Amino acid sequence: MNSIIFTAGARILVALVFVFSLFMLLRGHHLPGGGFIGGLLGAISFIVYALACGSEEARKALRVSPEGLAMVGLGIALAAGLVSALFGDPLFTGQWYWVGGDSYETALFSINSVLVFDIGVYLVVLGGILSLTFAFDEET
Amino acid sequence: MSWLLVMPIAIPFATAVVAFLVRMSPTGRWVSLGGSILSLVASVALLVAVLEHGVIAAQMSNWEAPFGITLVADYLGVVMVVITAITGLATAIYALGEIPERVEKLGYHALFQTLIAGVTGAFLTGDVFNLYVWFEVMLISSFGLLILGGSREQLDAGIKYVALNLVSTLVFLSGIGLLYGMTGTLNMADLRGAIAEVENQGLVTVVAMMFMVGFGVKAAVFPLFFWLPASYHTPSFAVSAVFAGLLTKVGVYAMMRMFTLVFVGDIGFTHEILIWVSALTMLTGVLGAAAQTDFRKILSFHIISQIGYMTLGLALYTPLALMGGVFYLVHHIIVKANLFLVSGVANKLAGHTDLNRIGGLYKSSPFLAALFIVPAFSLAGFPPLSGFWAKYLIVKASIELDAWLIAFVALFVGLLTIFSMTKIWGMAFWKPHPDGYDPTPDRVPDSVRIPMMIPIVGLAAMTIVIGFFPEPFVQFAEVAAMQLLDPAQYVEAVLGAQAEVQADLQADAPAGLQPDATTEEEQP
Amino acid sequence: MEALTALIIGTLVAAAVYLMLARNFMRFLFGLILLSNAANLTIFASGRMTPGAPALVPYGEDAPIGVVGNALPQALVLTAIVIGFGLLAFTLALAFEAYRRLRTMDSDKMRYAEPKEDRKG
Known part of the structure; x- marks a missing residue:
């Protein structure tokens, strides 16, 4: 698309939307948000970039192949689900480790498998949607 | 228990991930073969456990039965899982000889393993909506496998296969929606009790027919089979073998499950x-x-x-x-x-x-x-x-x-x-x-x-x-048939001790509604 | 509200069937999209249409307070939409590729996999 306004605007918009997608990813589980919505927003940011500068540029900006990203995401999500078996819980049970306390109210922050699962979902959604849209963009 | 039930699904998925990442080198096919052997081992372990304990069930992430995702293995389910792993292993060996490197680089092994995971998931799940999800996992990887290579015949066949299967999926999905509307649950074991309490039994029969059409397209029964002869002769032989062996059988299995467990009114x-x-x-x-x-x-x-x-x-x-x-x-x-x-x-x-x-x-x-x-x-x-x-x-x-x-x-x-x-x-x-x-x-x-x-x-x-030596196999099939006809053991394995509590709660609630802490607005 | 939704679903299905009876594969695909939306609406309507807050658990509570909407059909619909989106996007890509290679969208002319038999006498 040869519009200088769109190209110039896209640079700011892409960065903003992408950061917002990460915010949505980290906000998930306890509040509205999560990996799926974050992944959609992340994909939108790259699609805007691809519309402004061409999908070749967008692929370069992504650095890795979107299909590979989706498969790695699937692997991460799977691993996050299976890890609970090491702690003797049924599979896909969330594992929580609270730092500086022992529950949601008192702890400063937590290390948990739920976020890892969400990151996996994020990557699956991002990679899956981008591989489809890039393929469409390059075919036409 | 929960390990045993998840492994036959998780191993093919993990294999798919690894096989996709190394698809550019010949290692991919050995990864796929190794994954298939591991799946077979996991399936046989599950079979042994089922032979020992009878029906076993596991609740994912510790959510109690009618609310969470349930995996169940009874005799029928487990034998299908084992036979899937055997077919998967056979075609993985066959693919070593048949599949050309060009197709492998497009991600053949990853798609193949995802297909196996989808089929296994469909055999093990104890939840109707989850069954739909596994159907889709299976469908999308089978679409990919069918057109992989991209000859004209394959594209032509792919269009017909995809179109008719999507229609069946949507019929199935609408059926799920109506079933949920009537009973307020989608857990198969829970449905057995809930469906008997629905006042409008005519509507149940309508929904049963929607399920029959949805599964019928997948199983390729009489008026709904046209996609099968249009497509099965076009992909590579390893792919058509695994399609011929497994895909239609998932439809038959789903029919057997739903029409012995739920739709028996x-x-x-x-x-x-x-x-x-x-x-x-x-x-x-x-x-x-x-x-x-x-x-x-x-x-x-x-x-x-x-x-x-x-x-x-x-x-x-x-x-x-x-x-x-x-x-x-x-x-x-x-x-x-x-x-x-x-x-x-x-x-x-x-x-x-x-x-x-x-x-x-x-x-x-x-x-x-x-x-x-x-x-x-x-x-x-x-x-x-x-x-x-x-x-x-x-x-x-x-x-x-x-x-x-x-x-x-x-x-x-x-x-x-x-x-x-x-x-x-x-x-x-x-x-x-x-x-x-x-x-x-x-x-x-x-x-x-x-x-x-x-x-x-x-x-x-x-x-x-x-x-x-048909004796042990026939005996096995006999037990499987008994479990299908009298699913008390299945229901008990899934709902466990709470089954009775559940039944009491249902008796108090207005017909067709499932009491649930988060769905208080459902009072008519 | 239910009656209106039922009417919408009915209209969508009717339009979908009309489109799917066309010979052009693109129209069939559009029909499929409408049908998929009809199915999603069916699930949504099955969860009972009642006014209620989103089913969110407030900070420090164990359960949502007051009347909340049934969250399960929403989750089911979301899943179904996502899966439908993936499948339909794939089908569109397939249709495009088929158009490029077969040079036709007319399903009657797609006879590569099942060529017309040449009847010998």
Whole structure:
């Protein structure tokens, strides 16, 4: 698309939307948000970039192949689900480790498998949607 | 417990991830093979556990039964999982010889393993919506496998396959929506109790028919099978073998599960329809096959006719008939996958799958001919191969019900199956090659031929073993049929001790509504 | 509200069937999209249409307070939409590729996998 306004605007918009997608990813589980919505927003940011500068540029900006990203995401999500078996819980049970306390109210922050699962979902959604849209963009 | 149930699904997924990441190097195919072996080990471990403890169930992430995702393995489910792993392993070995590097680089092994994961998931899940999700996992990877390589025939076949399967999926999905609206639950074990309390039983029958149509397209029964002969002869042989073996059977399995566990309120209507659908499926399939002259097209039509026997086993709804249906499922997956694998070798040796353009295979490779005879005669129901016992059980069940016409159709279809098999035998193996050359096995390098022959030998051996020692298999099928007809054990394994509490709560609630802490607004 | 939704679903299905009866594969695909939306609406309507807050658990509570909407159909619909989106996007890509290679969208002319038999006498 040869519009200088769109190209110039896209640079700011892409960065903003992408950061917002990460915010949505980290906000998930306890509040509205999560990996799926974050992944959609992340994909939108790259699609805007691809519309402004061409999908070749967008692929370069992504650095890795979107299909590979989706498969790695699937692997991460799977691993996050299976890890609970090491702690003797049924599979896909969330594992929580609270730092500086022992529950949601008192702890400063937590290390948990739920976020890892969400990151996996994020990557699956991002990679899956981008591989489809890039393929469409390059075919036409 | 939860480990055992998840592993047969998780291993193929993990294999798919690794195989995709290394798809550019030849390591990918060994990863796929290793993953298939591991899945088989995990499935057998699950089988052993089920034989020991009876029905086992696991709740994902510790959510109690009607609310969370449940995985259940009863006798039918676990035997399907094992047979899926066996077919997966056989085709993974076969793919070592058949699949060219170009296709491997497109991600063949990752798609294949995802397909296996989807099929296994469908066999193990205890939740209707989850079943839908596994269907989709299975469908999308099968779409990919079907058009991988991208020839014109494949694209054409892909369009028809995708279109009709998507329609069936949407019918199934709408059925799920209505089922949830009536009962307020989608857990299969919970549905059994909930569906009996629905006031409007007519609506239940309507939804049952929507499920029957949805599963019927997947299983390729009589008026809904047109996508199958349009597509199964186009992909690579390893892919069509795994499709022929497993995909339609998932539809049959889903039907068996839903129409023994949930939709049993109006058997006189739903199962009666299924009887005639089965009879017509058997007839149209076998007549369609008689009109074809392509190796794989004949086999594709025979899938349809054999599906009729399995659904007949369900439709007659007696212990003996269901036992025959379960036995038939297992026997047919092995035999049909094997026949497609044989057709691949015949294609490699003689150069084509059109029977008019090949021949002379018996003279040049008698070993292959012998290996064709075993599954072909088993399919036709020759004693003492596995197909004989499967057909015997079904026919005996229909005679016991005085359904003479059905029994006659089943036997008649068996006769026509022999006709088709002898046609393939005569045209591909006995008559001399029309182009005059000699299709000796030496025409194909060892590195291709040996991996293609190993699974054929293995599956043929299994057919013979089941044929000569049917006793343990029949006993297994008998227990599986008993569990289907009386799912108390299944329901108890899923809902556990809370089943009684649940029933009490349901009695208090207004009909058709499920009490739930987060859904208080449901009061009418 | 239910009656209106039922009408919408009915209209969508009718339009979908009309489109799917066309020979052009693109129209079939559009029909499929409408049908998929009808199915999603069916699930949504099955969860009962009642006014209620989103089913969110407030900070420090164990359960949502007051009347909340049924969250399960929403989750089911979301899943179904996502899966439908993936499948339909794939189908569109397939249709495009098929158009490029077969040079037709007319399903009657797609006879590569099942060529017309040449009847010999």
